[in-house]
Amino acid sequence: MPDIPAVPCPPLSAAEGRDDIRKEYVHLGRSDMVLLTSWWRREDGEFSLSARWPAPAAGLAYDHRMLTQTVRQSGLTIAHAAYGAPLSDHTVLSYFDFTVTPGFEVPPDTPCDLTVEVTVKNAKERGRKVSSLDMEFRILQGGSLVARADSEFGWLSTRVYRRLRGEHFxxxxxxxxxxxxxxxxxxxxxxxxxxxxxxxxxxxxxxxxxxxxxxxxxxxxxxxxxxxxxxxxxxxxxxxxxxxxxxxxxxxxxxxxxxxxxxxxxxxxxxxxxxxxxxxxxxxxxxxxxxxxxxxxxxxxxx
Structure with missing residues (x-):
């Protein structure tokens, strides 16, 4: 699943302690769709992020678009902020699997705060740049696991991507x-x-x-x-x-x-x-x- 990179900006520090989320790191133009609020490194290859979902539309236990967006934004944030994946490169996903606890629901009339735990299972480099990250995501509500996901994020330079896309660039x-x-x-x-x-x-x-x-x-x-x-x-x-x-x-x-x-x-x-x-x-x-x-x-x- 390719994704157009955001406007380049300096990388965040990967030092311990919470860092705010920038919309450029999640490749979004609208700040109101940034679901993450902060990230921090727990140990090598282990990270946590805080997320806030808006209340779902009437009749929905939760909006699964918020789940997939949260995983996408978490993977991009860790890649750019902690591993230095260039914002000028183009992101590619080949698969995206997830499971949700049956009966999971969020409050119908107020935003919901969640925690995302990320484990980088495998990191690959091409030259001196990260080329892919195989990641596991665990989403917790009030300390209880409500969803988990697996996906591999990869990157292509603009030169390679332009050649790949041809007339569809x-x-x-x-x-x-x-x-x-x-x-x-x-x-x-x-x-x-x-x-x-x-x-x-x-x-x-x-x-x-x-x-x-x-x-x-x-x-x-x-x-x-x-x-x-x-x-x-x-x-x-x-x-x-x-x-x-x-x-x-x-x-x-x-x-x-x-x-x-x-x-x-x-x-x-x-x-x-x-x-x-x-x-x-x-x-x-x-x-x-x-x-x-x-x-x-x-x-x-x-x-």
């Missing part, structure tokens, strides 16, 4: 057609702007819609569909495939196989798979121009 932002959203209720959302699916040509088939008014997923112009937007599409597709039953995804595995572009339709399919007793499992595949760009398997209780 730049994009005419927000110039693509925006198809109508499906009913928000069917995908577990309240407002049309938060819906990333449009009706496809058959059951359990949709077209991806990239609505840049959805500031949670489209904070600033990028040259490809954001990876978190693809993960949101998988969540919504699983909900839609099982509607009107209520699905709670507690285990999610995701693989990013190719870049998803803005200039061609992305098609999404959901397949309900056999699962363990008491659980439901849905495989979601995103394809573009006949090539698979993203896969995700979501499992959890459904009722």
């Amino acid at each position: 730049t994009v005419d932002w927000n110039a693509w057609p925006l198809p109508a959203p499906v009913d928000p209720r069917t995908v577990g959302r309240n407002a049309p702007v938060d819906v990333v699916l449009s009706a496809g040509d058959g059951p359990r088939h949709w077209q991806l819609r990239n609505d840049v008014e959805n500031a949670v997923l489209y904070d600033h112009p990028v040259d490809h569909v954001p990876g978190l937007a693809l993960m949101e599409a998988a969540q919504q597709a699983a909900n839609a495939a099982l509607f009107p039953a209520v699905f709670e995804a507690t285990t999610v595995t995701s693989a990013f196989e190719r870049y998803a572009e803005f200039d061609s339709p992305c098609w999404i399919r959901a397949e309900v798979l056999p699962a363990a007793s008491g659980e439901t499992s849905v495989l979601v595949t995103v394809a573009q121009d006949g090539e698979t760009v993203f896969r995700s398997r979501l499992s959890g209780p459904c009722g």
Whole structure:
């Protein structure tokens, strides 16, 4: 899952003690979407961060976009602040897996404070620069583990990234057609702007819609569909495939196989798979121009 780097700024000190979070380190243009408030080193390869989530929309136990954003922001912060990953490089994720404690919820009417513990399991270098970090994330609420995630963050120089992206290195932002959203209720959302699916040509088939008014997923112009937007599409597709039953995804595995572009339709399919007793499992595949760009398997209780 590539991500456009932020405006360069001097690296933070990695000395012990809490350091504030800068929006440049989490590659965001809007300060109100920075979910982290501070970070500190516990020991070599072990870090903690504080996070604050806004209250979820009415009817939601929690907003899983806050979970994926928190993991993304935590990994970027540790990479830039503690390991010196250059802000001029481009970040790439190949996979993003997470599990959530069944029944996890946050307060419905007030912000929620959480702690993120990060373990760097493996760090690789290319030349004298960090080239990838394999990380484990543990999210705690009031000292109790409520979610964990695993992902590997990698970096490409602008020269390499430009050569890799070719004609897609730049994009005419927000110039693509925006198809109508499906009913928000069917995908577990309240407002049309938060819906990333449009009706496809058959059951359990949709077209991806990239609505840049959805500031949670489209904070600033990028040259490809954001990876978190693809993960949101998988969540919504699983909900839609099982509607009107209520699905709670507690285990999610995701693989990013190719870049998803803005200039061609992305098609999404959901397949309900056999699962363990008491659980439901849905495989979601995103394809573009006949090539698979993203896969995700979501499992959890459904009722």
